[in-house]
Amino acid sequence: MNIAIGKFTLESLTTGMYINPMDVFREYIQNSVDSFDEAYETGLLRPGEEKILITINQAGRNISIDDNGVGLAVESAVAALADIGNSRKRSELNRGFRGIGRLAGLSYADRLVFTSSHFGEAKKTEISFDALRLRDLLVPSHDQSIDITELLNRVITTQVSPAPMDEHYFRVELSGVRTDSGLLASDDVYDFLAQSSPVSFNTQEFSWAKEITDKAKEKGHVFSHYNIWIQTSGSPRQVFKPYADKYLVDKSRRLKDAITGVNVVPICSTNGDLLAVVWYAEASYSGAIVESRLRGLRFRKGNILVGDHQTVSGAFKDPRFNGWVQGEIHILSSRIIPNSRRDDFERNEEYVALHEKLSGLTAEITKQLRQASNERSQHALDFRHAEETIQHLDAGLASGYISPSRRGAVTKKIKEVKNSLSYLTPDSEEELERQYDIFHKLDIILGTVSGGTSYMALNLMSHLSQTEKKVLERVFRTIQMEVDEETATRLGDAIVEAFRQH
Template identity: 30%
Template sequence: MTDNPRIGKDVIESLTLGMYEDCRFIYREYIQNSADQVDKAVAEGLINAGEDEIHITISPEERCIIIEDNATGISSDKVIPILRNIAHSTKKRGEDKGFRGIGRLGGLGYCSKLIFETSYVDEEVKSIMTWDADLLKQIINDRNNSEEAVDVLARVTDTITKKEAADKHYFKVILKNVTSDELLNVERVKNYLSMVAPVDISSQFYYRHQINEFARKNGLKVDIYNIYINGEQIYKPYTPGIYEDNQGGKKKVDDILGVDFLLSKDDNGNIIYWGWYSLSRLKGQMKQKNIARGIRLRKENIQIGDEEICKKFFANTSDQRFSFYYFGEIHAISKDLIPNSRRDYFGENAALASFEKSVKQNFLKLRELCYDASDINKNLKIIAKKEEIEEKIKQKESYFSTKEKEDLQQQLEDYKRKSDEARKQLERKKQKIEETDSSLKKIIDNLTPKAEQKDDDPFKSVPPKPGGQETTDKTKFRTDSPTYSRFSKAERKLIGRIYASIANAIPDERQRDALIKVIEEDLTR
């Protein structure tokens, strides 16, 4: 006869202390549990939809974190069975946001005491369960201790009850003596949860209404909860612009010009996933300054993985950079797409294979958009360069030498030809985009300049003479300026030759002009 199986204490570490890499996951896990109970509280009529509140209070000075909701709470007779057991959840896979029964204990790795305080409606008590995290770590690290897991759980927990008003219903998590500075960094926690938590899109994002309307028309429900950090409600931080760092601040480098949508159904017409992504001029990867950069994967509106999760959907490694050309969301709807225990992806099954195949087809379109936009932006730069040279010539008051003028005129002629070809390519690209199902159709007019071309020649100073001959002003050199009137003609010619030599030797225009200006000031002082 064999002995009954035994479960050693080390399993507790694997399922709680050692489950996740990013310590901030504990916020996600507690919010996830609160959201499930909020849903039940609304269903049971304890609160109305929209009256939910999930408050996170972070006190770096006291090294304390409190997470509290106004949902159902837990009845006193179920506190120990629910809160002390591990991986023994009563939640349903594919329906509830949490279902494994391990996330609530994640905080044990980052504090000395983990306290659960809860009250259930119509009960005049509140239950308080305290986990001694320090003792738990001590037992786990003692290699001479061979206690069973269930015995350890009993040793490190203590449960008491106190009086409470009968109409109170809530659940509160308290972490005392928090050991992680990362968990106490209010700004970083806000940034993290604004993208991970199931909250609404910021009202400053112009296209929020359009996204909500798409969801409504397709019968889609987006789970949204009122979550506060130190009294401030958080929202997904999508912005109408794209930014980069600028001496500690930020500088806008592009605009969000619209959004487009994804939607995939199975053979029975059931929605597998839906999503949206930003449309911009796609000039390059969004910098880290843009908190929301990247297309994010979500289930029940809670983020799966991190900002790089969707890179894998681009077929080629070289194309994965395009993931940060956008921001947006893919919402997994199918009940068969079940987050794994770390919630960094989905569990392997047939539904996942079908999901990935479909998403990769969508990402081929995103890839094509980036290549089309790259061609457009390249041609726009050529046109802009031609116009920049024209403007430079118009503003030019004098030249260092005849060669400088001839070089500038040749440069203009070269860019005129390039600009003509660029405009033709833009027109062909525009026709292609308008004939296909490309998202760029929505923003093509924002990307391309008007087709009309200027006929003015900046080197012409007067209209053509009758008979077709043109009259141009005599080239004016820098040394023709009244500033040099005290110098003889031969001296001005020599100075001009020196300036021309400097211009030939120093191709950088700013450095060259700065040097000549210094010389000019010394000569004319």
Template identity: 35%
Template sequence: MNEVIETSIDSKVRIGKDILELISSAMYVEPLNAYREYIQNSADAIDQARSNGELAADDPGTIDILIDQSKREVRIRDNGAAIPSAEVVERLLAIGGSGKRGTDARGFRGVGRLASLGYCQRLTFRSRPQGAPEVTELTWDGRRLRTALADAKSSDLADVVAQIVDVSSAPADDVPDRFFEVKMAGIARQRGDRLLDEQAVTAYLRQVAPLAFANEFSSAVTIVEALEATGPTTELRISINEGEPLTRPHKDFIDLGSTTSGIQEVEVVEVPGIDGGLAALAWFAHHEYKGAIPVGELVKGVRVRIGNIQIGDHRILEDIFPETRFNSWTVGEVHIFDRRIVPNGRRDAFEASTHHANLVNHLSPVGRDVARRCRTSSGLRSKLREFDLTRLEVEERLNVVQQGAMALVARDAELGRVNQLIAKMAAIAKNDIVPEIRKTAMKEEIAIAEEQIALRTRDGSVDPLEIVEAEKRGAYRDMIELIYECSSNRVAAKSLVDRILQRLAA
């Protein structure tokens, strides 16, 4: 019998330097996601400051962002609970070892702080706990990192970190009593230069960050009340280059380009957990559903938030719809409270689980309802367009009849067609898809058209061809009827006939 020999692996585990490349580059393909990671950490620190009593309940949590394109630098500073001086180095050098796991904090993997390291030459963290005499500063050198990654002789993670990280402290002069700061310096030039594009950063943060709704969104009251009923919500005051605080992009009217779609009602949906409790709270802003919402409106699609920070993009829940295209017509959000619904490492999707499946299953009926609303709205617009085109054709044909240049047989045929069109208008007005208020307006327009038939066809109308010799009138009438028959544009044909009659009368 062979003897089994157990071997300890404690001393054989080695983490290589390439983990830094995976964390700083491969995980964060979109540069702007670095802002999300730092805003997320700031939000956790601000919540901690409130819990510690360092930030009063009525004092705003603030994040000030300075973007200096000339120096190619970005600074993000918050007024949350800074890291204690004795813990700064240990906590900021812990990779994948966050102490937040298992807490209510938003981040928990301990890698997000390095999200921008692949995009800048120096990544600096500065921390001053409440009233501390010194500011502790820790800098990751991106240039030295790239050199170390290219060096085949340097392979151990701890050795590489020791080579590329500098730690120092300085007197706390001319700085707030408490703050934490991230500074990206020597930002690399990328296509679009998105990290330094104030407009792009603003649009991104308005969608992702925990901001207050704008005053232009009157439905915000309903949403905020529903969220506050579940517990405290985080809203931060974030400004860029000392500008006005940013707000969420929602408003009462959605600009679709050629038209607008007004918000009509907000539906709030509670999603229960598998074993009870509230897994998530969703809201959907039902509007007129006139078409797909442009990306530039910043509200397209159902968004998902944890700790009031967006996960992924507008496509993250498109599978709740019977056809994914209807997601682009929708305005709504899902706020997740069940910690078992876990974002993946890049926070652009969720880990597969029964709890995530439960979320999707409970939201799918809403997706079907939105699809129905979209189809109904599309059908209604089609009927309204059909009614308007029919009404316009009635008016055009009555104008031709009033012109009086047709033979009696042709005129009667034209009036017969007008009566058919009015019957078509009446049928549209009876369609169940048409709201009652629109039906009333349609009936009024039908009555006007019927009155016009009587006005424009009464006896005693003047024949415009009386000025033509009797033996030529028939030829002129035949020519005029041919013009109407051969023309695809009845208005243009009438204009031509009017000019002919004017010439004959001259």
């Protein structure tokens, strides 16, 4: 039986496979970190010595991705880089194992070049793909009799040349990168890599990093992370995960929530096998997280993102609640395998079991969210009661006589309100300022009530001495005893106005 694989299969494995141009970086990085793991095993590198440098030349429309992993030996380089879907990697050991990821750059550049040198060989191998010609050959009107092997032979060139014996590296070069691909926008590239790559937490921004790492280790998992840098101009910038202690939950009011704790939870199968380790942040849950780079529990395999911030939402009974929490689900089972696009996992028995276990965890998170919502509602009621009390006191004490019993009642009410608020723990800076403002206003009223006379208007006149206030108090009392209430009020107001202008 003669089976031919048509040339358009290659288009399905490039443009059809990688819809998001940024996936180019993820594919090459996962190959690099597999190389680092091999370098650790052979003693060529120690953890921390590894480095991936991504250089973006926007003006020249060029991108290079360099790593100092084991590299490829000359005898295996052509087969490793030119064969399609024939990878020697194993899914249980390696992040990239299907043998198609290296094709990712063909859709977004005019030329794709791989250069590699293996430690101990005085040679380097360069394999170049003419992506511009490839796209021309893939036009339907072009020779349709070409099969995929002939197509690749027409666009691939190889070269072996001398190199220092002690060099070991792998380099990817993309030339003539499409300007509309977004691959040359360094800030966007950094943001993508911060979310998707196997990098460490930024301990300057995220103080919970050590606690998460330590708790995960206790549960049986050590996070693998690698040094990745981006350079455009000037000094390279190291890539870290984007998590921070505080994050925006209301853009219009600039309201931020703060992490108050972290939970690390093991997910095990019914027979006790460790399927995953999950960490998620506890907070006041004041609202949905604004920044998509922080939002949602996310799947990771080999510490590389699988899917995006919405992929885990289906594990929540109410999917929108995933947008209120941040954290990661690190898949440890070798039988839970990312699909070819790495936008989810292959549907198998292990994956179904994982989702069933996750539904219990997400139910607990939802319970915490609802409890926080109820507490916020009570906070709102307490604050509103306090502010209404202040308005009532202000209106009642704006002017007129304050009897000793009235003064005592006001003082008691102020203490009650202050006590009720003192037990509240503000959930945000906005609530903290609101609480302070209420306490401040209550203190002013309390100070005014105990100002020394029975007349609020006199107590508010700070330019009068205490003796002068007492004299005026006797005048007001005499007027109230000798004339009717309307006349007494009119005369009292006139005297107060006169002394205000004094």
